[in-house]
Amino acid sequence: MRLFAGLPIVDDARLEIVALLDQLRGSAWPVRWVPDDGLHLTLKFFGEVSADRLDVIEEAVRIAARGTGPLSCQLDDLGAFPSPVRPRVIWVGVDAPAALELLYDRLERGGEAIGFPPEGSPFRPHVTLGRVREGHRLPVDGIDGYARAYARAPFLASRLVLYESLLTTQGPRYESRLALELTA
Numbered sequence: 001m002r003l004f005a006g007l008p009i010v011d012d013a014r015l016e017i018v019a020l021l022d023q024l025r026g027s028a029w030p031v032r033w034v035p036d037d038g039l040h041l042t043l044k045f046f047g048e049v050s051a052d053r054l055d056v057i058e059e060a061v062r063i064a065a066r067g068t069g070p071l072s073c074q075l076d077d078l079g080a081f082p083s084p085v086r087p088r089v090i091w092v093g094v095d096a097p098a099a100l101e102l103l104y105d106r107l108e109r110g111g112e113a114i115g116f117p118p119e120g121s122p123f124r125p126h127v128t129l130g131r132v133r134e135g136h137r138l139p140v141d142g143i144d145g146y147a148r149a150y151a152r153a154p155f156l157a158s159r160l161v162l163y164e165s166l167l168t169t170q171g172p173r174y175e176s177r178l179a180l181e182l183t184a
């Protein structure tokens with residue numbers, strides 16, 4: 001099974017991203033846009049694991065989440081990996097309190113302790129919108145045209161979810177395996 005931990009995007013922020021995706025889908029760019037369901041901010045990608053490791057992963061996620069309270073976040077600008085001029089992954093950035101990076105670090109350390117190597121790249125909180133199709137490019141400055149297409153809405157992230165990513169013919173579908181309230 002393919003597992004990752006993340007924060008579901010909720011409240012007005014979710015509606016803003018859904019509306020933005022709707023506009024982006026109309027762009028006819030060579031991009032696989034994410035489905036409206038399951039919009040999330042990834043904190044730890046565990047990858048393909050055997051089902052008998054689920055318990056130990058759940059426990060590591062529980063321990064990492066302990067002591068974290070609800071996080072007041074806000075949508076930020078559009079961006080892309082590896083860079084806005086050569087986008088492969090298009091995303092909306094998330095402005096978050098320091099406690100989010102602390103939670104990320106705890107998940108990294110907890111994951112490392114059970115055999116998952118840390119990312120090794122700086123934490124860039126974001127919600128992925130789409131991935132450019134292999135061998136294609138986007139119009140130069142294309143993303144900039146959508147900078148004003150959504151409100152930088154706030155949202156309260158109060159749940160950490162361990163998702164299973166299920167591959168279907170219509171693309172991946174995310175199912176919650178464990179949902180923890182952030183209540184500290």
Ligand code: 2AM
Pocket residue numbers: 004042045089126127128165
């Ligand atoms: P992303 O949004 O930062 O791209 C489910 O597939 C989630 O896991 C995605 O949202 C993605 O995060 C993350 N993910 C997928 N494949 C990954 C990989 N090989 N390395 C790190 N994160 C990955």
